[in-house]
Amino acid sequence: xxxxxxxxxxxxxxxxxxxxxxxxxxxxxxxxxxxxxxxxxxxxxxxxxxxxxxxxxxxxxxxxxxxxxxxxxxxxxxxxxxxxxxxxxxxxxxxxxxxxxxxxxxxxxxxxxxxxxxxxxxxxxxxxxxxxxxxxxxxxxxxxxxxxxxxxxxxxxxxxxxxxxxxxxxxxxxxxxxxxxxxxxxxxxxxxxxxxxxxxxxxxxxxxxxxxxxxxxxxxxxxxxxxxxxxxxxxxxxxxxxxxxxxxxxxxxxxxxxxxxxxxxxx
Amino acid sequence: xxxxxxxxxxxxxxxxxxxxxxxxxxxxxxxxxxxxxxxxxxxxxxxxxxxxxxxxxxxxxxxxxxxxxxxxxxxxxxxxxxxxxxxx
Numbered sequence: 001x002x003x004x005x006x007x008x009x010x011x012x013x014x015x016x017x018x019x020x021x022x023x024x025x026x027x028x029x030x031x032x033x034x035x036x037x038x039x040x041x042x043x044x045x046x047x048x049x050x051x052x053x054x055x056x057x058x059x060x061x062x063x064x065x066x067x068x069x070x071x072x073x074x075x076x077x078x079x080x081x082x083x084x085x086x087x088x089x090x091x092x093x094x095x096x097x098x099x100x101x102x103x104x105x106x107x108x109x110x111x112x113x114x115x116x117x118x119x120x121x122x123x124x125x126x127x128x129x130x131x132x133x134x135x136x137x138x139x140x141x142x143x144x145x146x147x148x149x150x151x152x153x154x155x156x157x158x159x160x161x162x163x164x165x166x167x168x169x170x171x172x173x174x175x176x177x178x179x180x181x182x183x184x185x186x187x188x189x190x191x192x193x194x195x196x197x198x199x200x201x202x203x204x205x206x207x208x209x210x211x212x213x214x215x216x217x218x219x220x221x222x223x224x225x226x227x228x229x230x231x232x233x234x235x236x237x238x239x240x241x242x243x244x245x246x247x248x249x250x251x252x253x254x255x256x257x258x259x260x261x262x263x264x265x266x267x
Numbered sequence: 268x269x270x271x272x273x274x275x276x277x278x279x280x281x282x283x284x285x286x287x288x289x290x291x292x293x294x295x296x297x298x299x300x301x302x303x304x305x306x307x308x309x310x311x312x313x314x315x316x317x318x319x320x321x322x323x324x325x326x327x328x329x330x331x332x333x334x335x336x337x338x339x340x341x342x343x344x345x346x347x348x349x350x351x352x353x354x355x
Contacts, residue, residue, distance in 0.1 A: 014271055024268065035277040044280060
């Protein structure tokens with residue numbers, strides 16, 4: 001005889017108090033039997049507890065706080081776009097790091113013969129185990145990230161989340177969406193196929209069209225006024241060395257500010 | 268059917284787990300039976316294919332069945348509405 005207070009699982013009496021069909025009773029009995037042995041729900045509750053400790057307050061939703069009639073719920077999925085962008089970024093980073101073991105940035109003269117960069121892509125796509133998968137994963141996550149970041153920006157704008165005191169984070173977001181697009185462009189040029197070559201040509205001509213500093217920009221980004229080995233090399237360094245550090249740092253600051261300020265409530 | 272909160276949690280967690288496993292596993296089995304839907308009709312293994320479809324259905328049924336059990340204070344999906352009955 002224990003003097004511990006009985007909880008509802010010390011006995012099955014609550015089941016008798018309800019009008020359960022045979023199937024329902026079997027179903028519940030099986031699940032409870034399993035959980036009493038595996039304790040999955042307990043572990044999930046520990047996780048839930050940790051979540052609440054990390055986010056040391058769970059404010060009321062704005063609909064509760066301002067007693068709005070509950071018409072805002074359809075916005076909620078759009079509030080996941082920021083984390084969705086982050087997840088896409090992480091997937092791209094991991095798959096990109098793995099691709100980096102096999103890709104080599106190299107371009108010879110532009111006389112139509114395939115170069116080192118293109119050949120390494122061919123190797124990844126045709127010979128490397130899971131290479132096709134890896135490159136596809138990298139490209140898709142990049143595409144998804146650009147789309148998600150853009151939609152995230154729209155959501156922030158149309159819910160007024162950029163307003164005081166969050167102007168700084170909006171500005172950082174503008175910088176981040178630009179960095180995302182530069183990330184995309186630099187990666188786009190790396191295969192050094194026809195698509196990449198002519199996209200690079202457009203980039204050079206766009207740079208050169210800038211008044212006053214155009215030639216300097218073309219030199220800086222593309223290593224000259226025509227495409228060459230320098231172009232691939234600079235795009236590669238931007239893509240795997242410069243942008244990852246800058247972007248990752250800014251994303252951390254961006255998310256950190258959201259964490260400190262809390263999710264914006266629409267007004 | 269209203270059940271105690273603790274029971275509701277266990278039903279939700281395990282039903283979801285089963286449903287996901289059954290649906291994913293069902294598609295895997297179906298892929299094996301039809302060689303990822305590329306096999307000729309004569310090459311398809313009907314029993315294995317049916318088992319796959321059955322697994323997917325079982326997952327769906329498990330999930331649907333689990334929604335019968337509700338914790339105290341939960342409404343029924345069919346009774347939910349965003350409209351208020353007092354003209355705002």
